[in-house]
Amino acid sequence: MKQRKAVMVSQRKSYEKRLQHFNQEQKKVEGMVNGASDAANFEIKARSVSFIGCIQLLERRQTEVEQEITARKTTVQKLQENLEQELSELKRQRAELDSLSLTGDPGQFLQKCEHLSELRDQPQSSSAEELPGFTDITEALCDLTDKLQTCTNMGLALTQNKLLLQQPTTREQYLQYAINITLDPNTAHKQLVLSGENRRITLVKEEQDYPDHPDRFRGVEMVLSSQELTGRCYFEVQWIKPPGFLGMTYKSIGRKGRGSVLGMSDISWALSIHGNDVSLWHNGQKLEVMNPPFERVSRMGVFLDLTAGNVSFFGISRDEMFQFAKVQTLFHYPLFVAVRFTGGEDSFEFLKLK
Numbered sequence: 001m002k003q004r005k006a007v008m009v010s011q012r013k014s015y016e017k018r019l020q021h022f023n024q025e026q027k028k029v030e031g032m033v034n035g036a037s038d039a040a041n042f043e044i045k046a047r048s049v050s051f052i053g054c055i056q057l058l059e060r061r062q063t064e065v066e067q068e069i070t071a072r073k074t075t076v077q078k079l080q081e082n083l084e085q086e087l088s089e090l091k092r093q094r095a096e097l098d099s100l101s102l103t104g105d106p107g108q109f110l111q112k113c114e115h116l117s118e119l120r121d122q123p124q125s126s127s128a129e130e131l132p133g134f135t136d137i138t139e140a141l142c143d144l145t146d147k148l149q150t151c152t153n154m155g156l157a158l159t160q161n162k163l164l165l166q167q168p169t170t171r172e173q174y175l176q177y178a179i180n181i182t183l184d185p186n187t188a189h190k191q192l193v194l195s196g197e198n199r200r201i202t203l204v205k206e207e208q209d210y211p212d213h214p215d216r217f218r219g220v221e222m223v224l225s226s227q228e229l230t231g232r233c234y235f236e237v238q239w240i241k242p243p244g245f246l247g248m249t250y251k252s253i254g255r256k257g258r259g260s261v262l263g264m265s266d267i268s269w270a271l272s273i274h275g276n277d278v279s280l281w282h283n284g285q286k287l288e289v290m291n292p293p294f295e296r297v298s299r300m301g302v303f304l305d306l307t308a309g310n311v312s313f314f315g316i317s318r319d320e321m322f323q324f325a326k327v328q329t330l331f332h333y334p335l336f337v338a339v340r341f342t343g344g345e346d347s348f349e350f351l352k353l354k
Contacts, residue, residue, distance in 0.1 A: 167305065167312070171321055174303055177234040178353035181225050181337055186213045188223040192341070198226070200349040203341040219256030224249070225337035230306050235337070236316065236351045238299040244342030245270040245281070246300065248311055248327075248335040262340040269327050270340065271313045273297065280313075280325040289313075289325040300324075306331050 168174045182198040190207035194200065203221060210216065217223065228251070237246060245262045247270030254260035263270030263281030271289075272279045278297075280287040301314040301321060311327040339348055 167303070167308075167310075171301070171316070174234045174301060174321075175353060177232045177303070179227065179229075179233045179235055180352050180354060181227060181235045181237075181350040183223050183339075183350070184215070184226040185210075187215045187217060189217045189221045191221055192223050194223070196349065199352065200347065201339060201341075202347045203343075215255065217255050217260060220260050220262075221341040222260065222262060223339055224251070228334035228336055229304050230334045232303075232305050232307075234301060234303045234353075236299060236301045236353060237348060238351060239346065239348045240298070241346045244274075244346075245272050245338075245340040246302070246313075246348075247271055247281075247338050247340075248304065249338045250333050251336055252333075253338070262338050268338065269311060270338070271300075271325060273300075278315075278324050280327070282327070287325070302337075304335065306335065311335075 168176070180199070183194055183201060185194055185198065188194055188201075188210070190210050191204055193202045193204055193208060195202070201223060215224075229248070247262050247268060249262060249268035253262075253265065253268055259265050262268050263272070264284045266283040268282070270281045272281060278289050280289045297315045297317075299316040301316050303312045303314070304310075309328060309330045313324040313326070314321045315324055316322075337350075341348075
């Protein structure tokens with residue numbers, strides 16, 4: 001009886017272990033499916049915009065070609081009219097000569113012949129050999145068709161490659177794209193102190209004696225990363241008290257005024273963290289996010305895929321990750337990490353992952 005019970009306990013543990021393994025695999029597959037779905041939706045939208053642009057460009061080219069053909073047709077018709085007028089004039093002159101040859105006045109005949117000779121020596125209209133043709137237009141259109149086909153094939157291949165490259169689903173996979181973020185001292189507001197190899201930022205009350213620099217923020221307590229981010233990259237940050245806003249921006253963001261505030265322009269995206277309250281801001285609008293299941297968030301991971309056009313923000317508790325928000329857009333330039341403080345002597349640090 002005891003032996004049978006021990007076997008049952010052993011089998012139960014085995015089944016539970018296998019069930020746990022399958023549940024983990026299921027979550028991974030669900031993550032891959034969701035990633036593939038997001039990538040597919042983005043590609044559909046991006047390709048729709050591209051194809052609409054191509055169609056509009058082709059329609060403009062079609063209009064230009066039709067206008068050129070019409071202009072050449074008009075030229076041919078005008079040349080035909082000129083030739084008909086010259087032919088009629090020559091026939092009239094010949095008839096006049098025939099009439100004068102029958103008169104008996106040689107002086108009048110010679111005078112008229114001299115006048116007709118002057119008319120004959122005047123420049124004539126273009127000949128039929130100079131008529132504008134359409135060979136160059138046909139060749140140009142054939143060349144355009146070949147180039148369009150080549151671009152379409154290249155675009156399709158790139159899209160297929162991007163769809164195959166799915167977003168990671170575990171922290172270990174994200175760490176494969178890890179980078180070490182450092183901060184640019186020339187952009188730091190004078191109330192921000194950098195330390196720890198320029199990876200740690202602290203907001204202080206008194207302004208520091210920093211030299212003037214055109215890249216330095218003056219109206220808002222912000223700082224940018226030294227690195228411009230392209231391709232795929234992942235980094236992590238931690239804090240005791242959240243600084244206010246962490247996000248991404250183009251380097252062209254303003255250095256003072258409303259245009260310099262992270263998340264308030266169309267070239268910056270910012271995640272706001274206040275205690276357990278999380279919100280995403282872009283172009284002055286608050287976007288919907290998921291609040292974390294943790295009691296307190298003090299560490300965050302950020303994954304950027306510039307080519308796919310997405311930025312994902314994760315809360316991290318031990319090795320567990322929870323996605324706060326995901327930006328899905330079309331980036332036109334490399335991005336820079338940005339931190340904005342909103343008050344208090346807070347500290348914020350980018351972790352060294354490799």
